[in-house]
Amino acid sequence: MLGLFSLLALIALFLETAIPHLVPAHVLIPNLIVILVVDLGLRYHGALGALMAFAMGYATDAFSGIHLGVNSFLMTLLFLLTYEMSRRLLVTNALVGSVLVFFGVIMTALGGLWLGSGTEVLSESGPMLPWLLAQAAITAIIAPFVFALVAQCRRAIGLPARFARE
């Protein structure tokens, strides 16, 4: 489990950092780490999930922004919110996951601006909202495919596709 998510997080970070540099046009790159964290929150109800969400946030911090801790905080918070929500909801299917991913991308982006640069920068973020909404939408659209891929990987290494809910 730990190895699988570490590998997936590294692949996600590689794609997120390499693709914008390699393609000539300004393309929207889905936030794959948010999808992995939401998947953890929905399907892995253990303390290790929180640690992995923190670690994935820390890894994102290594490749984004200037403050270590911002994404660690936001990814742990997103995990916690997703986990709490999945405990209260009757259904936690891919659609619910996509909705959570959509809001997760917006929350982590705006939260990152606020934590990293303060309220002044956050108040100036209006012009980037269309871009942010588009990124959240694209991430939400591909989320079910990533969830399915993660489930397949789990099965392939002999883990259950989803874990028992609390």
Added chain:
Amino acid sequence: MKGTFLWRNRVLLISGALLIISLHMISDGVHPDDVVARPASVLIEILGPVQAASSRLTEGATAVTRDYFDLVQVRRQNLELKGELGRFTSERARLAELEVENRHLAELLDLKDALGLQAVAANVIGSDATGLSRTLVLSQGSADGLQPGMAVLSNQGVVGKLIAASPHASRVLLIDDHNSALDGFDQRSRARGIVAGQVDDGLIMKYVDRSEDIRVGDTIVTSGLDGFFPRGLLIGSVKGVHREGPGLFLTVTVVPAVDYRGLEQVMVVKQQPPKLDDGAKGS
């Protein structure tokens, strides 16, 4: 153990502890040499070679794709010369790539000579992970003498400054990131200000006195007073001057001189301009 309060709320408790650790890291401001920052350096070091390899692969794939299309065109025109032309096209693409790289490096060398500073050339191998900040990953790191705080330039102008360096890779904070600021002045009117990045796009020059004569099209260069960038390097040109509002200062929007998306090679200035502190310590 399983029925206890601690066990039932373990996810909440551990998440809470991790949130507190994260907040502590943010509020304390982690220094690149701190123990907490070492795993980040290791991560950059792990992904650095993969990013460099993918960068080379893509360049190769682009050349192959280009060659293929050239070849199809040649085949339509003259089937007999297909093989020979394919070879020449391939060779030409390779030489063109070498020529571009050579020109970039020669321009960087000219800049290095003109500045008279110790500098090292580096390849750009990656971008920011989230896209919300504007950073780049370089193929050189502390093993090549790079350290956080060093200025990064291109033949077009100022690029940014290093914020992290692992042994074989490093990260640059671009000057158009909203966390970036440097001291600059208008080359024509000599009006000074702080050039900072914006959340959306472009640069803004802050704290320029309302009485200053700044015009659209003026060139903005570094002043060297921030202790990071040598004096006289091109930052960009004035796009707009806004005098509305009752404030003490003008709002000047600046278009960066460097096209950050197209950057392939950059130069890192290893020798930093002397700071006021250095002089004070020395005297």
